[in-house]
Amino acid sequence: MDISDFYDTFFEEAEELLADMERLLLDLDVDDPDVEELNAIFRAAHSIKGGAGTFGFTVLQETTHLLENLLDHTRRGELSLRRDIVDTFLETKDMLHDQLDAYRNGGEPDAEAFERISRVLQQMALDELGQQQALTQAPPVDKAPAPAPAVSTPVQSELEPAMQAVEEGKGQRLSITLTGVSDKDRALLVEELEHFGTMVSQSGDTERYQVTLDSSESKDDIEVVLCFIIEPEQLSIEVAAAPAVAASATAETPVAEAPAESASGPAEASTVPTAEAVSDPDSAAPKAESAPARPAGKAGGKAAKGSESSTIRVPVDKVDQIINLVGELIITQSMLEQTASDLDIVSHGPLVNGMNLLQRNARDLQEAVMSIRMMPMDYVFSRFPRLVRDLAAKLGKDVELVTEGKSTELDKSLIERIIDPLTHLVRNSLDHGLEPREKREAAGKPTTGRLTLSAQHQGGNILIEVIDDGAGLNRDKILAKARSSGIAVTDTMSDDDVWQLIFAPGFSTAEQVSDVSGRGVGMDVVKRNIQEMGGHVEILSKTGQGTTTRIVLPLTLAILDGMSIRCGRETFLLPLNAVLESLQPQPEDIYSMAGDDQLLKVRDEYLPIIALHHALDVTDAKTELTEAIAVIVQGEGRRYALLVDDLVGQQQVVVKNLETNYRKVPGISAATILGDGSVALILDIADLHRLDRRKSQQRHEAKRQHLHEVSLV
Amino acid sequence: MSPQASTDALVNDAASSEYLVFSLGDEEYAVDILKVQEIRGYENVTRIANVPEFIKGVTNLRGVIVPIIDLRLKFHLDKVEYGGQTVVIVVNVDDRIVGIVVDGVSDVMSLAPDQIKPAPEFGVTLSSDYLSGIGSLEDRMLVLVDIEKLLTHEEMQLVERTAESA
Missing domain, CATH: 2.40.50.180 (CheA-289, Domain 4)
Structure with a gap:
């Protein structure tokens, strides 16, 4: 078997990870980032790097490596986030996506782009981290999250040697926790660990096994080796420089001892490292590293495991085949039913009963199979935060994006085809619909425009709406434009008819063609696309209050x-x-x-x-x-x-x-x-x-x- | 069997190809057997409006909707009857499944290259565009139809050309 057989799996996985990364980056509150989210972003980068390394996608690996380093500093609170940093991360993510595409198509990624992005990232590392170093002394590491919980307690007696090890800077004491590892694997792991350094203590059971190790190897190296045998989620390695902290934490706040994980309250969390950061800046770094790694590793591991076991990746044509077969079954069943209905119920009782049962089962089966094809609208909506963010920045508008009905389900084939038309409508709303800040202020509206994407079921249809609270369509302008392009119109036309005019080919009322929209190709394409899907588009608009574009689609085409x-x-x-x-x-x-x-x-x-x-x-x-x-x-x-x-x-x-x-x-x-x-x-x-x-x-x-x-x- | 002989057989196999012979009226035609998916009776065809006469409609082939074309109408034969003998040859060309109605299917013939003569220029009905040649077999003459070219030909109106040709 060739390793390239696994390429597709990697590409798909990497794609998903990148999508996750983007979503998380967009969700991130720059001023007060959530550590869990930072960790999740870091893990995504880490996984891509690992895969890229395995398959020899060097450029991808190196780019993710640079990104991962920065993310690592971010999650440790050594690099405080700013909007432009997030922008750079997003840009890197796009670059990674391009590189992934290049590899997928059997090519090599653009070397120039790679060099540029690596320069940017390296420069950022230099600028931000250099600066950060100078700052460590003054303000406390305020974002150092969640305290180091229970893990540190069993090694209290080893307090002094541990401290020594840290101070010497060479060997360090590592506390390794294995969760859910079978006895056989554990023996193997312990043996493996002995190669890394001196075993100090080991105890525990299958559920949770603890090994304390003095080693000069880095934590990452050990992790990589162990992950050959077990899943990363099962493993957590901490630099056990924490005893001092644990001791002080026990003294000051007994709460910290309770294994309440990340929930144990940020108040205690900040007091502990603060005290330490001031008293012993050297040990602050290992502390910061050890603290967030654990709870995150655990929580993230659980989530990943949960989704891994509950979904399965299947090619669409296999699903379609099942749907076709079930369709056949239904037809055969109704054929049989017709034949059976001519029979005498008394003498053929069991057959008639069987037919009824068959009918019910066949219908249930059909329903169940059809639901496989259904996907939540979130799949579509989730790509808009980025688009809106970028476009709003480009246009200099403040826009708040609201999505409603993310869980509304729609047939997969429709989901994929709705993306382009919807993107077009969103661009239109941002560009033409929402007014610039000053105009909004003058009109007495909040300066931040509001763009709502909503999806809901209505009978056998799904309604997808793009709602903006902008200026609304301008009836006179549309009529004037229609006249000048030779479309027959009258002043007495109903509003609905006027709005429909914007779907005419080559119609645009934008005074200025921007690279966002306004070229006049588009609305007609939107309409055509949606009609091809068996749906239609409606426009509701009120001057000064905004425009709603409503797409009505059948739930499924099958x-x-x-x-x-x-x-x-x-x-x-x-x-x-x-x-x-x-x-x-x-x-x-x-x-x-x-x-x-x-x-x-x-x-x-x-x-x-x-x-x-x-x-x-x-x-x-x-x-x-x-x-x-x-x-x-x-x-x-x-x-x-x-x-x-x-x-x-x-x-x-x-x-x-x-x-x-x-x-x-x-x-x-x-x-x-x-x-x-x-x-x-x-x-x-x-x-x-x-x-x-x-x-x-x-x-x-x-x-x-x-x-x-x-x-x- | 000597190795030499088996090689000969292989060469022979590669050179000659097999044809399914069918009849339209009194004439004998043949199509490349590799294009033929199956042979079935003519039944249950749903008419489609506003299409050329030779497109009989569509039928259900185990859940797949397949268009049915009557070659007798296409080739303007005098006598077009539908009876127990009427046969539909289901062919698979250009990733499409199409049924063609013929008067009957007789046999499968193996034709060597020297038995296939180039098609002469025909009149209007049967353009030599979609004939791959004339097979001569003792006293029989087979018109070899290039079914792929015939069915994807514009005048068959089976395939929409607008999008693809652009």
């Missing part, structure tokens, strides 16, 4: 609640969410317009009539309008009266793509397989209307042609 209808001898399906009502048209409600076109009056609304048999050339259909049934349907925000022969019933169907083996068919969105194994086509309302119009026009042309010929004769 299953559809449909209404089956009959026309002639053919069966078609209508998406149930497009069906509003059905009625028998009365002659007096039918109006003709311009000769050919017909309208149906439904409660004071005139709806264009689409005759299905006409649009789809169905023979043997009921052609008399009043004999047929009118189904009131909506598509792309408009309503139509669709004439069909019969309504058959409601059913859930597995959507099959026609384009896999064939092509897009006008008026049809997809196909499905019915209970009898035959294929039924699923109608696309808006497209059907377009098709109908086209056919009417053709017929018109033909008629005119014919008339013309007649008149010539």
Whole structure:
């Protein structure tokens, strides 16, 4: 087996770690960073470095190494964070991502970029840490977190030699804790440890085993060796310079002795190191190193372990295959059911019962399988804090990003496709929607703009909204722009219609084209993308109060609640969410317009009539309008009266793509397989209307042609 | 068997290729057997509106929606009937599965390169674009159809060209 077989796993893992890192960096409160978070960031960098080293991705390894060093100083509180430092970290993270991509594509990363970033990082190390050294004396290490808990207690008697060891600076006393290590592994580990130095003491059980070791090796080196045998989470190594501290802590605050881990209160935490930092600045460093490492290692380890055992990485096509198979199962099941329903219940009781059970199980299975594909919207939303932060900085605006409904689930294929349109909308809101600081102040609004991303379920749909509290759309400007680009508009158009204009290709009201948005390509693409996903976009806007862009999407593309209808001898399906009502048209409600076109009056609304048999050339259909049934349907925000022969019933169907083996068919969105194994086509309302119009026009042309010929004769 | 003989057999195998012979009316045609996925009866085809006549519709092939094309209509044969003998050859070309309706399937032939003559220039119906040649076998003449070219040909309207060709 080749090591390159593991590349993909590494790339995926590294990608996730980088995403984590970014999220954590963004969440970080610069003035009062959370030690747990700093540790998590450090661990992410550390893991990437380790992997990169193993696979020989040198550049990646070196870059992460530099970053890791800085992060290490940060988490120890030796490097206090500033916004620009976080920016640099983020930039490094981007660089790491580029490098990862380069390796993934089998290339080498950009050497120049690498040199630049390493210079920046080295310079930062020099500037910040040099400065920091001078400062150690004066202020206490105020952010030195969580006290060193229980671990230090058992070695109290060794207090003096430990201190000595530290002061000599060569060998040091290490306290190594192994958690959840089996006896066999432990024996191996202890043997291994003996190579590193002199064993002072060892005690404990499988749950928790403690080894005290005098060694001249560094803590990291020992950790690396031990990690060959056990997981990093199971191991914690501390420089046992702590006895002095432990003693003083016991004297001053008995609380610190309790193994309350990180929760034991920052008050005690700060008093201990402060006292020490002042009295003995030399030992402050090892103390700071030992203290945060432990609780973090433990908590982080638990979290990592938890997620490791509860998820499993599976290629999407495997999931899709399962979904397809389950779809087949459902079809077979309904086929059997049809056959069984003809049988006599009395004489075939067990069979009928079995069929019912099968039906229930099959449905449950289908539901369970479908839920595999569902992913939380957080997957999409989590990439926006960074984008908003960077863009806001670029535009010089203060923006607060709020996300709601992160846990709302959506089909994976939709999740992936929604990212681009949503990014575009967010950019638009930031650039055009939210006003600059001064303007906001003048309008009496808080200077910090608010951008809300929200997701929620509504029936079989998901609503995703991008809400800004900016200036709102400018109706006059849009109308003026529409006129100048030759779009037919009137002043009396409803607001909704005006807002829809911004989706016209090449439409932009931005006075200045920025590199953020305003080039006029985009909104039309957004609309098209979303329509392709079976959804639509709505805009709500109030001048001075902001704009809400709402994307309405079906929850999943794989299953559809449909209404089956009959026309002639053919069966078609209508998406149930497009069906509003059905009625028998009365002659007096039918109006003709311009000769050919017909309208149906439904409660004071005139709806264009689409005759299905006409649009789809169905023979043997009921052609008399009043004999047929009118189904009131909506598509792309408009309503139509669709004439069909019969309504058959409601059913859930597995959507099959026609384009896999064939092509897009006008008026049809997809196909499905019915209970009898035959294929039924699923109608696309808006497209059907377009098709109908086209056919009417053709017929018109033909008629005119014919008339013309007649008149010539 | 001597090593020499087995090598000969291999060379022979590589040179000649196997064809599935099918009939359209009285004419015999053949397609590369490696493109053929399966052969099944003609049943349960759902019509699709507003498409050329020779596209009969789509059918359910074990959960996969497959378009069905009647080559007899495409080649403008006089007599087009659907009966128990009517057969659908399911072919797999260009990562697509397509069923083609023919009058019957007769046998599988192995043709050596010297048995395949270049296709002559035909008339309008059958463009030599999608013929790979004429196979002559004693008194039989087989029209070798390059099924991949035929099915992806623009006039078949099976594949959308707009996006891909751009």
